[in-house]
Amino acid sequence: MNTTPTTTITPCPDGPLLIRGDFAVLTAPGREETATERRVVALCRCGKTGIPPLCDGSHRAVGFRAPAPPPTEDQPTDPAEPSDND
Numbered sequence: 185m186n187t188t189p190t191t192t193i194t195p196c197p198d199g200p201l202l203i204r205g206d207f208a209v210l211t212a213p214g215r216e217e218t219a220t221e222r223r224v225v226a227l228c229r230c231g232k233t234g235i236p237p238l239c240d241g242s243h244r245a246v247g248f249r250a251p252a253p254p255p256t257e258d259q260p261t262d263p264a265e266p267s268d269n270d
C-alpha cells in the first residue's frame with residue numbers, strides 16, 4: 185500500500201500554510217478556483233493579506249506569531265523541563 189500523501193500542508197513558522205501537491209483552492213463554496221495551475225501555494229493564516237486566501241507577505245510587517253506546534257513524543261512541552269532521556 186502506498187502511504188505517501190499526494191497533498192501536504194505545512195505550517196511555516198510565524199507565516200502561511202504551504203500546500204503542495206494536487207489540490208484546488210476555492211475562494212468560497214461554488215466560486216471559481218484560484219491558483220490551480222500551481223503545485224505549491226501559501227495560504228494566509230494571519231488575516232492581514234491583501235490577496236486572500238493567499239499570503240502576500242504581510243505577516244512579516246504585522247509581526248504575526250503563530251501558535252507553537254504541539255510537542256512531539258520525544259520533546260518535552262517545556263524546554264526547561266528534562267525529558268525522559270536526560
Ligand code: FES
Nearest residue numbers: 228230239242243
Ligand atoms: S500569512 Fe502571510 S500574509 Fe498572512
